[in-house]
Amino acid sequence: MTQTFLGMPAASPEEQPHTGGWRTNVEVPQDTLRWGHTFPEGAHKTLANTQMRRNLGHATRTIRNKRQLRVDEMPDWEDLREAAEAVKFEVASRLPELLEQFEANVTANGGIVHWARDAAEANRIVADIIKSKGVDDVVKVKSMATQETNLNEYLADEGITAHETDLAEMIVQLADDMPSHIVVPAIHRNRSEVRGIFLDRMGDAPEDLSDKPEELAGAARAHLRKKFLHAKVAVSGTNMGIAETGTVSIFESEGNGRMCLTLPDTLITLMGIEKLVPRYQDAEIFTQLLPRSATGERMNPYTSMWTGVTPGDGPQEFHLILMDNGRTKVLTDPIGRQALACIRCGSCMNICPVYQHTGGHAYGSVYPGPIGSILTPQLTQGLDDDDPVHTLPFASSLCGACAEVCPVKIDIPTILIHLRARSVDVKRRLVPDMWDVAMNVTAPVMSNGKAWLAATEGVKATRLIGKDGRIGALPFPASLWTRSRDLPIAPKESLRHWWKRTHPEGITPSRTATDAVDAAQPDVTEENR
Amino acid sequence: MDAKTAILARAREAISRSQQGRPVREVPRNYIRVGADAPGSEPVVADMVEKLEDYSATVVRAPKDAAILDAIDELLGDARSVVVPAGLPQEYKDAAARSGRTVHEDSRQEPIPTLELDRIEAVLTCSRVGISISGTICLDGEPDQGRRAISLVPDKHVVVLERETIMPTVPQAVDVLGQHPTRPTTWIAGGSATSDIELVRVNGVHGPRNLGVVIAH
Numbered sequence: 134m135t136q137t138f139l140g141m142p143a144a145s146p147e148e149q150p151h152t153g154g155w156r157t158n159v160e161v162p163q164d165t166l167r168w169g170h171t172f173p174e175g176a177h178k179t180l181a182n183t184q185m186r187r188n189l190g191h192a193t194r195t196i197r198n199k200r201q202l203r204v205d206e207m208p209d210w211e212d213l214r215e216a217a218e219a220v221k222f223e224v225a226s227r228l229p230e231l232l233e234q235f236e237a238n239v240t241a242n243g244g245i246v247h248w249a250r251d252a253a254e255a256n257r258i259v260a261d262i263i264k265s266k267g268v269d270d271v272v273k274v275k276s277m278a279t280q281e282t283n284l285n286e287y288l289a290d291e292g293i294t295a296h297e298t299d300l301a302e303m304i305v306q307l308a309d310d311m312p313s314h315i316v317v318p319a320i321h322r323n324r325s326e327v328r329g330i331f332l333d334r335m336g337d338a339p340e341d342l343s344d345k346p347e348e349l350a351g352a353a354r355a356h357l358r359k360k361f362l363h364a365k366v367a368v369s370g371t372n373m374g375i376a377e378t379g380t381v382s383i384f385e386s387e388g389n390g391r392m393c394l395t396l397p398d399t400l401i402t403l404m405g406i407e408k409l410v411p412r413y414q415d416a417e418i419f420t421q422l423l424p425r426s427a428t429g430e431r432m433n434p435y436t437s438m439w440t441g442v443t444p445g446d447g448p449q450e451f452h453l454i455l456m457d458n459g460r461t462k463v464l465t466d467p468i469g470r471q472a473l474a475c476i477r478c479g480s481c482m483n484i485c486p487v488y489q490h491t492g493g494h495a496y497g498s499v500y501p502g503p504i505g506s507i508l509t510p511q512l513t514q515g516l517d518d519d520d521p522v523h524t525l526p527f528a529s530s531l532c533g534a535c536a537e538v539c540p541v542k543i544d545i546p547t548i549l550i551h552l553r554a555r556s557v558d559v560k561r562r563l564v565p566d567m568w569d570v571a572m573n574v575t576a577p578v579m580s581n582g583k584a585w586l587a588a589t590e591g592v593k594a595t596r597l598i599g600k601d602g603r604i605g606a607l608p609f610p611a612s613l614w615t616r617s618r619d620l621p622i623a624p625k626e627s628l629r630h631w632w633k634r635t636h637p638e639g640i641t642p643s644r645t646a647t648d649a650v651d652a653a654q655p656d657v658t659e660e661n662r
Numbered sequence: 663m664d665a666k667t668a669i670l671a672r673a674r675e676a677i678s679r680s681q682q683g684r685p686v687r688e689v690p691r692n693y694i695r696v697g698a699d700a701p702g703s704e705p706v707v708a709d710m711v712e713k714l715e716d717y718s719a720t721v722v723r724a725p726k727d728a729a730i731l732d733a734i735d736e737l738l739g740d741a742r743s744v745v746v747p748a749g750l751p752q753e754y755k756d757a758a759a760r761s762g763r764t765v766h767e768d769s770r771q772e773p774i775p776t777l778e779l780d781r782i783e784a785v786l787t788c789s790r791v792g793i794s795i796s797g798t799i800c801l802d803g804e805p806d807q808g809r810r811a812i813s814l815v816p817d818k819h820v821v822v823l824e825r826e827t828i829m830p831t832v833p834q835a836v837d838v839l840g841q842h843p844t845r846p847t848t849w850i851a852g853g854s855a856t857s858d859i860e861l862v863r864v865n866g867v868h869g870p871r872n873l874g875v876v877i878a879h
């Protein structure tokens with residue numbers, strides 16, 4: 134694998150006078166799904182990065198708490214999740230016909246639909262459209278799909294500059310950095326670093342720029358305003374496409390999305406083929422689940438929905454690229470295909486103790502955290518021993534909290550175990566050097582009764598396998614244990630659950646006692662009840 | 663084989679392996695579709711106001727006619743120039759012109775060029791539907807709401823929300839919007855904001871920094 138090192142540049146201090154406050158220590162990879170390091174290598178590196186850990190810890194805690202507040206407001210949250218899960222199961226089950234229906238409706242409304250088998254084909258289509266418009270400069274809305282295809286680097290090689298217009302993506306881009314979170318990609322940077330990045334790289338940043346977030350956002354506004362007003366072509370991803378009507382949507386906060394979707398003459402939207410919902414009505418489910426899950430807001434400030442082109446309003450040429458890039462491979466797996474339901478809200482990474490401690494760059498992919506651990510190896514089919522992504526399903530203490538918060542009810546722990554089994558089948562070898570990392574990150578969960586309650590749900594998932602005696606009985610870290618001995622199947626019920634069930638109201642188990650007993654369970658020595 | 667044929671063939675083959683006879687069930691819609699209170703009823707309006715103010719929008723509740731016009735003038739405040747969609751009710755346009763403001767009309771047929779729009783300080787539009795549970799206002803590009811660009815480029819957006827169009831739930835609003843699903847639709851929940859730097863909320867990045875709402879009774 135080739136990698137272009139675009140990190141801390143060799144430029145002299147005179148050219149980069151403010152770099153003292155920031156440095157880029159991650160390479161921009163050619164393949165953004167595989168950065169070339171394994172999770173253990175990445176984790177050890179980011180564990181040493183105190184700045185990243187501190188920032189991510191703060192960010193994930195804050196968003197997590199806000200999310201909880203907004204979820205608690207919703208008496209029908211579980212019903213919404215049920216509905217979302219059913220919609221996404223339907224999409225996976227009927228994908229070909231829904232895609233054809235979607236294409237027909239986009240076309241009927243004046244849009245132009247392209248299909249791309251993989252990232253390279255998608256990038257080529259985007260570049261060809263841009264070149265046909267005679268421009269070498271485009272504005273971009275933050276998008277995971279274009280991150281996945283490494284579109285910006287591809288366009289740069291073709292002589293086209295793609296300006297990221299989301300504040301966080303812009304910070305990442307200016308710093309030649311990689312995103313660390315799917316919703317707040319620059320959250321590993323603090324304000325003084327952002328100030329340094331702007332002063333060194335933004336060109337028109339005012340010399341007296343302070344590190345106040347309002348001033349920094351103001352500088353970004355001024356910097357981008359001209360670009361928005363003059364842009365001829367914009368590139369975006371999408372949060373949701375509606376098959377029944379051909380409608381496409383973007384959920385955002387800053388208004389940069391609306392600028393890109395509305396002002397240029399030509400709009401190019403790259404969409405993963407799984408991003409569909411069948412009916413317009415289904416929007417009522419996801420517009421409720423996504424904002425509350427992603428940023429803990431009742432609703433994100435701006436949501437745009439458009440269908441093909443509207444004469445006299447917005448871009449008069451609309452290209453939609455439907456991209457596979459491994460998604461149909463994910464779809465072949467009866468268990469793993471659930472990962473296609475992901476709406477990229479980030480809740481699973483905000484609650485994940487492993488993500489919080491090892492940082493967003495450890496996962497070696499644009500998809501970090503629990504969803505990254507199940508999606509990346511499936512998209513790349515990288516379960517071979519020599520593939521860096523094969524370690525990702527082991528990057529979990531299997532606490533199960535991710536499944537509890539996922540708005541579309543993706544059973545992440547079960548998929549982790551399943552992929553681990555697949556990986557072990559490929560090559561029966563276990564991952565070294567992971568024990569320390571794992572125990573450190575698991576400890577906070579074990580010392581928290583509520584989190585551990587969620588955790589034991591995950592352990593129960595191990596009951597799904599093991600009958601055939603496969604070694605993938607427990608994922609990492611317990612996998613290290615299973616190297617030398619057989620592992621009994623997890624009990625049907627944790628002590629905590631058993632206590633709740635068998636003890637009438639009013640008798641509460643002593644917190645310390647049950648926590649201690651529950652915490653002893655990952656070794657699963659309790660008998661099957 | 664072209665890309666479309668290839669992708670659809672892959673998808674069919676994938677599903678044949680992974681579906682394993684599992685049926686597609688009808689989507690269970692046990693979530694709350696219709697609110698306890700009627701659209702535009704007092705509790706729904708009060709909730710809407712609370713949610714809007716939570717987003718730091720400025721809200722004025724005005725009985726029909728004269729008070730609405732005063733509210734428009736008040737919310738436009740010290741803006742010197744205002745863009746309005748051509749289909750806006752004439753009395754609203756007149757209210758926008760009070761206090762010596764210059765009013766520019768915009769339509770799909772005669773759009774104001776973007777760079778000129780950038781020099782206009784405020785915009786006044788109507789709206790299609792409101793959602794009280796989240797304080798969201800939806801615009802669907804009809805002549806009284808205008809092109810998407812006009813409610814985006816000026817720094818201040820004043821929007822008139824008819825009381826009867828305030829729905830308590832998202833599904834009730836989607837039912838209304840779903841009658842014309844292909845119209846270009848914008849859902850607005852407060853002014854432009856970002857939390858990208860250390861999660862500190864900063865109001866006003868690229869979209870209008872000020873949102874004023876007149877709730878017309």
Ligand code: SF4
Binds near residue numbers: 474476477479540542
């Ligand atoms: S897996 Fe679920 S929780 Fe994680 S990002 Fe996707 S939708 Fe959100």
